[in-house]
Amino acid sequence: MARLSNPLAFTPLPVIIVTSVTYIALLAALLRVHLTVPNYPSSTPAGTNLTQAWSDLEAIARQFHPYNSHANDDVRKYLLSRVKDIAASKSLGSDRVQIIDDNVSNATFSSGSTSVYFEGTNIIIAIRGSDDKEAFFPAADDPPASTTRAAKNGGVLVNAHYDSVSSGYGATDDGVGVVSVLQLLSYFTEPQNWPKRTVILLLNNGEEDFLLGAKAFMRHPISQLPHVFLNLEGAGAGGRATLFRSTDTEVTDYYRKASHPFGTVISSDGFKKRLIRSETDYAIFHGELGLRGLDVAFMEPRARYHTTEDSTRETSMNSVWHMLSAAISTTAGLASDTSPRFSGTGKPRNDGKVDAGTGTDSVWFDLFGKVFVIFRLHTMFALCVTLLVVAPVALIGLTVGLSKADKNYLFARKKYIHSSDDDNAVELNGWRGFFRFPIAFAAATAVIIGLAYLVVKVNPYIIYSSPFAVWSMMISAWLVILWFFLRGASAMRPSALQRMYALIWLFSGTFALLVGVTVLAQNYQIASGYFVMFYFAAVFFALLISYIELFFVPKKAAYVAHFDETDDARPTSESASRPLTGTTSGARSDDRPVADDDATETTSLLRGDRRSFAGYGGRRHSAGEDTDHEETHGPLDLGHAFPGEQEWSGKLPSWLWIVQFVLLVPIVVILVGQIALLLTSALYQTPADGSSSLFIYIAFAILTTLLVAPVGPFIHRFTYHIPTFLFLVCIGTVIYNLVAFPFSRDHRLKVYFLQQIDCDTGANTVSLTGLDEYVQKIIREIPSAQGQQLNCTTPDIATRKELTKCAWTGLPALVVPKATKVVTFSNRTYVNTWLDYSISRGKEANEATVRVVGQNTRGCRVLFDSPISDFVVDGAVSDPRFNATGANGSREVRLWHRDWSQPWNVSVKWDRDQNSTLSGRVVCLWADANADAIPAFKEVQHYMPVWAIATKISDGLVEGSKRFKI
Secondary structure, three states: OOHHHOOOOOOOHHHHHHHHHHHHHHHHHHHHHHHOOOOOOOOOOOOOOOOHHHHHOOOOHOOOOHHHHHHHHHHHHHHHHHHHHHHHHOOOOOOOOOEEEEEOOOEEEEEEOEEEEEEEEEEEOOOOOOEEEEEEOOOOOOOOOEEEHOOHHHHHEEEEEEEOOOOOOOHHHHHHHHHHHHHHHHHHHHHHHHHOEEEEEEEEOOOOOOOOHHHHHHHHHHHHHEEEEEEEOOOOOOOOOEEEEOOOHHHOOOHOOOOOOEEEEEHHHHHOOOOOOOOOHHHOOOOHOOOOOEEEOOOOOHHHOOOOOOOOHOOHHHHHHHHHHHHHHHHHHHHOOHHHHHHOOOOOOOOOOOOOOOOOOOEEEOOOOOOOEEHHHHHHHHHHHHHHHHHHHHHHHHHHHHHHHOOOOOOOOOEEOOOOOOEEEEEEEOOOOOOOOHHHHHHHHHHHHHHHHHHHHHHHOHHOOOOOOOHHHHHHHHHHHHHHHHHHHHHHHHHHHHHHHHHHHHHHHHHHHHHHHHHHHHHHHHOOOHHHHHHHHHHHHHHHHHHHHHHOOOOOOHHHHHHOOOOOOOOOOOOOOOOOOOOOOOHHHHHOOOOHOOOOOOOOOHHHHHHHHHHOOOOOOOOOOOOOOHHHHOOOOOOOOOOOOOOOHHHOOOOHHHHHHHHHHHHHHHHHHHHHHHHHOOOHOHHHHHHHHHHHHHHHHHHHHHHHHHHOHHHHHHHOOOHHHHHHHHHHHHHHHOOOOOOOOOOOOEEEEEEEEOOOOEOOOOHHEEOOHHHHHHHHOOOHHHHOOOEOOOOHHHHHHHEEEEEOOOOOOOOOOOOOOOOOOOEEEEEEEEEEEEEEEEEOOOOEEEEEEOOOOOOOEEEEEEEEEEEEEEOOOOOOOOOHHHHHHHOOEEEEEOOOOOEEEEEEOOOOOOOOOOEEEEEEEEEEOOOOOOHHHHHHHHHOOOEEOOOOOOOOOEEEEEEEEO
């Protein structure tokens, strides 16, 4: 049995070793890339200084600094000082670097039934490109013709926002992006790094509150200068910065130059199809300004996003360098490209957008954080169509070739030795093993889907802290069930075609998937199915090898004739279930030659010929006259079949399975494994936001199936050892996933804080919004809530409607400094002085002016009981790109000042056919939690369990309101 001792043979030991080592090695490599960050280099490019960058980050992230906080002003002063210091250190004049301290740009716009008036405080730095000789933007007194720059002078915009949320320090959201912008300023002002195109560096303020900083940038005339952009963001607290999304192939191609690219186009499609509900400034720059560009952001862990754990303690200099190095490579590439592909026609657009030209839809993904693959979506579509046509045609051609060569054992039941009227036939058992894989596949998939429903029923949030325990459970369960069915079937009825039939079923399934992917790519510009294209191609080439293998087996006619030359070795219909392991000799009475006098009218005419040929060296015709001489002359060499498998399979090459494995498994594991890990990071902690847990588990089940299905053609060679170990892993992880507490100190459950105060009555309500049951456990730990009856309802905010809001009477807020120690003065309570308003009617019955002022705040709202049709704020500048109210009017007007405690004068109109009464609420917001102004928030942070953490649910942590009516 020399064949079975071949170290590459398709026997248990080689299959077990190769399969196990390959999966372990590839998954370990993918996990290492996903969970670690490359070390920063000992020396960085000229003009960059990581030590200074880290010092800047510590200064920015020292306090909470939302737009509506005094700490925000401190951060702005610090950044403006740093920008000026960098420019001064390079002795740069305003003709080469222009610093714009933008305290002028205001924006008025609507989104649905909400309207916004915002006053921006952005910092803009323009580095003049060496090829750019035009003014950055026209002066106020320039003629209209000077408003259009040459199309070739389109610049590059790099953006980061310097405000944080009211409940987080903003180290990665977006402190790392901000310090990267400062480093880019220093880098591009080095003589050897000076860009050809003008580079605009934007530090915007107000992203966390409705993307307001980017809206204000649109109001500045310099916003018409750039044609492409790079947005630097954060939606986690460390790790690698991933390419979230991009607009086109041509822009994305420059990200490929990053030393450690990371990301997949699936995230981009998720934003495109609104599967991801959050937004970044990318939506403004591309969707409303018309620029082409990229969105690079940190993405995990989401449990630390917008919390106190978004701090410098939770990030690292490695993460800073990962984002900065990608920003340098991408921006430098874009700024050096002076070709027309980033230029439009040069004609002004009627919609007010920048004429930045057009690009092509793209497909992109990284390989192990080292190689970045990018090609056009149209190319993917063409390749998909080619595969859908070529693959079936090639297999049909090979099937025809096998049939003509008389070697097509697929689906072959039996073959007669002489002719079809002979009642003695040789069983080929070509059907054996055909239905095994789909049955085992369906059973394994059903089991892990059942496990998904079981976990959702018993302990649905275990995914939040233990995603890899869920992965281990599903992968081990799927493999154990698949092995049980396939190994069991192989033990009872071995088949040499089992591997090939499994590949045929995989081919059929991936063919159907590829058809869907092709339709999505062509009709909906969805590129996320790129992995299916490679998956199908790998299955096709592996199956192609199985077809080629069949050319090595003997012809069916020669194989059948072999039984006519041997005795007691032919598998008949009575003995078809008995496996054949080789040829035998000896006389069988039922196979003896028929004598001449035994002949009847049904006797084959070839019998006499056969006897006569026997006298000439034993040559016999078998099933036809075309049998090759060398195959019927002497005994047939069938080789050595694997024990129990069809005898004719003994000549199948024993080592070609390795080629199939290498073509199939690594490609699938790398592509699907990367997607699985990225989707894990994106999904596993979203239940705290109200997302469906079942959706996450079903997604895991589908990805598990795709990830380990390629082992199906080989797993029946496994002995019981590995499956037994996997069975124990499955049992252990199932128990853990059902009984373990779903949250931990490292994976804290996010709950959403809000304090609401009725300034008319003084009623003070503190609420936490979160997962039902758990939010109540948290509140029971809060001293001020103990002994109170909780009021639990559905949240007012639509994006959190799947959660539960529980409220109690909390500690009083101190958001407005008291003038005296007396609680009442001028017959007014303390909270009554937080905000004030007055209303006066206009010239028409459906017009009024509302004057609003909030103390120690720069954010207020006016909420109307019935929609208004129009509004104007004193100081606002009209912009044709923005509508003041939505199509059905506005029920809310949000007001933002750049100065503190300043009034707004809001003139509103409503439909004449409505009641002439105008009513609603005036609400002001306070978001500065750095001192002792919001004791209730401090109390929640201090007393909540270690497995929970608080974040904001709205623009303000405290909302004070008063009713109005006119």
